[in-house]
Every structure is written in C-alpha cells, then in structure tokens.
Amino acid sequence: MSDDGALLRSIIQRMKVVHLAEVARGLGETHYGRKQELIDRIVRNLEVVDEAARVSRSYRLPLKEARACVDRVLSTAYGSAAGSPAQMFRLLYGPDGMRASDAGDGASGAGGAVGAEGGGGGKAHASTAGPPVVVNCICKNKGTMPGMLRCMHCGTSQHGSCAAGEREKEGAGAIDAATYFCETCRFKLADPFVHVREELVPMANMREIPGMPPIIDSKGKYHARIKIEQQFYVAAKQLAMCNMKMSRSRVLVMCLQLEDEVVCRMHWPKNVQMRVNNMSIKPYARGVGSDMGINQRDNVVDITRMLCQGRNSISITAVHSGTWVLRVVIADRLKLEEIKPMMMREETLEEARARMAMLLAGTDGVGGDDELGLEQVTFSLKDPMTCMRMVVPARFDGASGTQAFDLDSFLSMADLNRKWQDPTTLKNSTVRCMRVDAFVREVDRWTKDITSVTNFEVNAAGDWRPEGYTDGWFDVRAMDASAQEKLKSWAQTQKEGSSNATDETLDYHAVRAEGIDFRNEVSEASSALLSAGKHIHPGAELSASTRNSLIPLRVTGKKRPVVEVIDLCDSD
Numbered sequence: 001m002s003d004d005g006a007l008l009r010s011i012i013q014r015m016k017v018v019h020l021a022e023v024a025r026g027l028g029e030t031h032y033g034r035k036q037e038l039i040d041r042i043v044r045n046l047e048v049v050d051e052a053a054r055v056s057r058s059y060r061l062p063l064k065e066a067r068a069c070v071d072r073v074l075s076t077a078y079g080s081a082a083g084s085p086a087q088m089f090r091l092l093y094g095p096d097g098m099r100a101s102d103a104g105d106g107a108s109g110a111g112g113a114v115g116a117e118g119g120g121g122g123k124a125h126a127s128t129a130g131p132p133v134v135v136n137c138i139c140k141n142k143g144t145m146p147g148m149l150r151c152m153h154c155g156t157s158q159h160g161s162c163a164a165g166e167r168e169k170e171g172a173g174a175i176d177a178a179t180y181f182c183e184t185c186r187f188k189l190a191d192p193f194v195h196v197r198e199e200l201v202p203m204a205n206m207r208e209i210p211g212m213p214p215i216i217d218s219k220g221k222y223h224a225r226i227k228i229e230q231q232f233y234v235a236a237k238q239l240a241m242c243n244m245k246m247s248r249s250r251v252l253v254m255c256l257q258l259e260d261e262v263v264c265r266m267h268w269p270k271n272v273q274m275r276v277n278n279m280s281i282k283p284y285a286r287g288v289g290s291d292m293g294i295n296q297r298d299n300v301v302d303i304t305r306m307l308c309q310g311r312n313s314i315s316i317t318a319v320h321s322g323t324w325v326l327r328v329v330i331a332d333r334l335k336l337e338e339i340k341p342m343m344m345r346e347e348t349l350e351e352a353r354a355r356m357a358m359l360l361a362g363t364d365g366v367g368g369d370d371e372l373g374l375e376q377v378t379f380s381l382k383d384p385m386t387c388m389r390m391v392v393p394a395r396f397d398g399a400s401g402t403q404a405f406d407l408d409s410f411l412s413m414a415d416l417n418r419k420w421q422d423p424t425t426l427k428n429s430t431v432r433c434m435r436v437d438a439f440v441r442e443v444d445r446w447t448k449d450i451t452s453v454t455n456f457e458v459n460a461a462g463d464w465r466p467e468g469y470t471d472g473w474f475d476v477r478a479m480d481a482s483a484q485e486k487l488k489s490w491a492q493t494q495k496e497g498s499s500n501a502t503d504e505t506l507d508y509h510a511v512r513a514e515g516i517d518f519r520n521e522v523s524e525a526s527s528a529l530l531s532a533g534k535h536i537h538p539g540a541e542l543s544a545s546t547r548n549s550l551i552p553l554r555v556t557g558k559k560r561p562v563v564e565v566i567d568l569c570d571s572d
Helices: 003-013 017-027 035-047 051-056 063-078 085-093 100-110 160-164 183-190 236-243 336-342 349-361 407-417 438-447 481-499 524-532 544-549
Strands: 148-150 157-159 194-205 225-234 249-257 273-276 279-281 310-319 324-333 376-380 393-396 434-436 455-459 464-466 509-513 563-567
Touching (some): 003 085, 017 035, 017 063, 035 063, 063 085, 148 160, 157 160, 183 249, 194 225, 194 249, 225 324, 310 324, 349 438, 349 455, 393 407, 393 438, 438 455, 438 464, 438 481
Antiparallel strands (some): 148 157, 249 324, 273 310, 393 434, 455 464, 509 563
C-alpha cells in the first residue's frame, strides 16, 4: 500500500459508521455492513484514478466528484478546523479534490473510456469524445446493457427494461428517449418547492406480496397486492432541526408511478395503508379506491411529528398494479424567489420575434396551423388566472400557445396545487421548461403608462401594434422614446374622441337604488333629447355638460348597496 493510501485509510478510519454509510451511499456503494467493510469500499473507490477503469468497474461518480462527496461529509460531520479529518483530507488531495499526479496517472487511459449508452437500443458515442456512462438505476446494478436510457436532465443512464416497468400491462406506451427523466429528477420536478437535504430511505420499489392473489376491480383489471417495509435512523440533531418552530426542514415521504401518464407528479397507489412507527396516516385526501385523474396531483406526506430519535420504521401496503417508487427524505420548503433560478434563461428579443413569426406561420408545433397561415393574432396583456395586467409575463417552452401568464401568480398557484401545466393549453410541463416571455415583457414595458392598452396585435413578420392602432407596426427590437410618444399621442386622441361626443348622440341613464327612481333629476335639456329619440346603446360615456346636469348619487348606510342602471329610452 502506498503512503497516500495508508494516510487515506487512516483518515477514513476516524469516521463513524453512520458517516461512512452516508459516504458509501453517495459513491453508489453498498451502504450497510461492518465498519471495516465500509472503509474498504470507500478506499477502493477513491484509489482508482483512471477514469476508464472507473467506468469499467461501474463506479457511479468520476474521481473528482467522489472525493468532493467525501470532503462534504467530513466537513459537515467534523468541521474544518486544524487537525480535523476534513482538513487532513484536503491537505492530501488539495482544495479541488485533484492532485497533479492524478492527471498523469489517468492520462493514458482517458482516451479508452467507453461512451456508448448500450448495444442495440442506444446510440454509440466515440470513445474519445463521449463522457463516461454513469449508471444510476433503480435496480442498483451499475453495469451497462443494450437499450440504456439517458436522463435528459441529469445525464445519468438507466436500464431500459427497469425504466419501462409494467408499461405494456398498463398500456402506457413506449418510453420517449428524447424526453426521458430518471426517478431522481422526476421527484425533483414533480414539486420543485421541495429541496432534498438528505435521503433517509433511498428509492426503492414496492414489491408484490408473495402468495397473495390479485384483486379484480369493477373494470375487470387485475391489481396486485404490494408492500414495502423500511427502517431508518434519525439523529438527535436531525430531529431537533425538523421540529423547530420556524424551521423549513421536514421529514417527507414521496411516491410516484413509473408508468404514470403525467411523468413529473407525485402519485400514490390506490387502497394504500401507511404506518409510521405503528401509527397510521392517510397519504391523500381522495377516495382510497379511486384513480387519480390526469389533472390531479398527490402531495408528499409529512411524518416529522411521528418520528423518534434513533431507529424508525415505515410500512406501506396497497392494492394497485404498476411499478411504484418510494423514498423518505429530509427536505426544505423553498420560496418563490428560490424557484426562479431553476427556469430557462430569458430569450433575446431577436429570438422572441422569430418565435412569434413561427407561431403565426404554424411552424412551431404548438399554437399554429400549418394550413391556415395567420396574418395577425391578438394577444392579451392580462393574466388568464387573475385577469389583472401581468407584471412579469412567462410561458412554457413547447407547451404554451399564444397567451402568456403572470410569473408570480403562476408560482403561487403551483405552490398550492403542484400543477406545472400551462393555464391556457393545459399541457403538462416542468419548471425547467418555463421562461420569461421577452416579447410580451417588452410590449408591456412600452405600454405600461397607457392603461387603455390591454391587447396588442402581432403580424406574420413578428411586428406588433396596440389593438385598434392603424398607423403602422412597431418592431419590438427597435422601440425608443419617439415610438412611445407616438403611442401616448394616439391613446390621448382616442380618449378625447370618446369624451367629446355631443349630447345629441348619447343615451342617458338614471340610477335606481333602494327603490328610488332618479329619472326626474335629469335636466330639461336631457329630457328633450330623450323625447326626441336621439340615443345610442347603453353604456356610452356622458359628455362633460351632461354629467354636470345630473345630480350625483351617493348611497350610504349599506355595506353592499344594490345599484341598477335603467335605459330611459325603454322606460315608460
């Protein structure tokens, strides 16, 4: 054994078993067994420098990330003071987890790393260009095989047969490799407000109870009896942190179905019975025997108050077909401002203008019509959920149509109902596909002081103008103060034109409140016009002279007075 290997083993030897298990879990190694067995697994993982050799041995993490995992656990558990294991580990490997000798040791084998995703089912990458395959499958097998799937979010690979589950039996269809998410990312994207700090029970499948016959529902479908039992430890510091009054940390139980038609959502099986430390808890509010609809979402289950220091147990039984994945974690509840960095970058005005042109041409695959080829479309500056003017317009990339929505309003709603779907098209998406709508935001910026503008039109070239404006179009990329003055002048002209209408073209209204008829309060000039029959439809704006001739109405004494508007021309 080299001197560095002996020093590494001496540092790892000072760690407690619970921290060794945490390191082993982070490295993808088996995290149970005796202390010496855990030490051997960790040291073996860290001593393999060549990345090609690490891939061939199915190690989960590259060397630098593996050493960073050990450093993180050492710093959290023992601090970074002088003489601590973390400080000695950094002296051995450097602050970035890499030594100069590591580059030389691994250079000879770096070009031989195999980057293929699998045999027949995946695409083969060049051995010199493709990154090493990191297998993180629910089956815990680190080896590769034909038909591997790569997660589009984190890049880890999984076995296609494990990811498929019982899709054929459930009728869920084949997996789309272009939009595939692993279970870890599905949990993250199902509720981004839940930020996992530590995993108490790693992801595990609910298994069919042997010897128990399936149950046939009213539709003639067979449902297996499934069960999972797990034990986990909670330290005193962890329990105290979660039980603090103002703490955001909680111990949560999560569950999802591999074959779910809505990929990123929490989903509990039917007829579920959960017991935590022999105490029963119901995980959802819907009926125990009812299926969850496509627009429904289950929630995570908070079991913090049911835990004790030391060993705890959880047992879940259900009657439902499919593959169900469960995990127990310590997680924080994030705020709205902490969610926004997860979104896509804001598009440039050039990209936004091109997107609008494609939308009208019907070539974006979302809201257009290939055969129609629209010349112009009207957009609204109001949020479809609150009917108020949007502050920060946002949209889902690939799921939203012509209508944007207010970012803060949507995030507040998603925090409650956990639905990440476009409010207009109702297409499901994720926070990673949400971005600020730069086009609508720029239009709102130049029309913010013009309250009368709530809708705008966009032509096939991607230019815009307020609804009702006929004096040309504006390029969203070339807006300036002169264009804004032009818009304000037009809005002022529209307002003056409506307020300068003569009395001969107006229809007058009287207000009846609390049973009192105020028609007699109209001036003689107004009555003469009414008798002459000169009027337009109800709702027209009165001129200044007519408003002055009416007696103002003030209703007091009631919280909600009933006020009725009557058309005098139709009255007796």
